[in-house]
Amino acid sequence: MPELPEVETIRRAIEPLISGQHLINLELRDPSILRGDTSTLRSSIIGKLVTGVSRRGKQLLLVLEGGWAIVIHLRMTGALLLEEPDPSRRVRAVLHLSNGTRLYFNDIRRLGTIALVKDLDGCCRRLGPEPLTGDFTPDILRQCLAGHRIPVKAALLDQHIVAGVGNMYADEALYEANIHPLTPANELSPGQISRLWEAIRAVLQRAIACQGASIATYALPSGERGTAHNLFNVAHKxxxxxxxxxxxxxRVMVRKRGASFCPSCQQPGNHLG
DNA sequence: CCCGGAACCTGAAGGC
DNA sequence: TGCCTTCAGGTTCCGG
Known part of the structure; x- marks a missing residue:
């Protein structure tokens, strides 16, 4: 599933190919994936220059001139491919760039979305902090978790608390920090907060270095698979x-989501350090 | 604010 | 073999 490392990998792959190009067409083969005020917005982005490709949490942001942006969320099974896949029946949209590059938005389950927005800041404002930027400190993490009595596993999955962490990397980070997934988020000791902060960053950075985890359908734009799943200790294990x-x-269910952990290393009430 | 549950969606996997 | 149910998981919305 595309989480922060997978989306960042895609961002790095497509940025040099489409930045500085003009958007010739947004071909919608399945218009239902489009979010927002569609017809007006669609006509206002065609022909615009792509000034950059960035990322916020799990969202891929194609930034256009004039303050417009295309916000892509891959959800569960979405992929951005440089070549038309065969079969092509799950291609929901195609972005055509002025240098001939085409980006095929392929999505088996149609949960992924494309939004055309004018107010990029507004659409990302509700997300929690980016875990890999310099201003994400242990104290920021402590503040984010404070006041949430929910299980720390659920808190990590809440994009309003921390952006970009999904089920796989939440499990991996909690394992690496020796924290039981059901520990109430606001009951972590300072030592646990510190370990969790370090673990989140290490797990995500390591996964980016491996170009993401191809457990299920995730692939790079080239069609290649990432190898981060080879490093997993608990996720899907x-x-x-x-x-x-x-x-x-x-494996237990935490708020209807699968949570994998080591029952010996990650015991409840481990308020060590 | 806090929480649970349903909805969205399709393919894989398991039960009978 | 085949039908049926369940599960997988990111996000939003709705009700208590």
């Missing part, structure tokens, strides 16, 4: 031995 202690990895 139910019943496998914990790399540290050998205890089989357990």
């Amino acid at each position: 139910k019943d496998a031995p914990c790399p540290r202690c050998g205890t089989p990895i357990t």
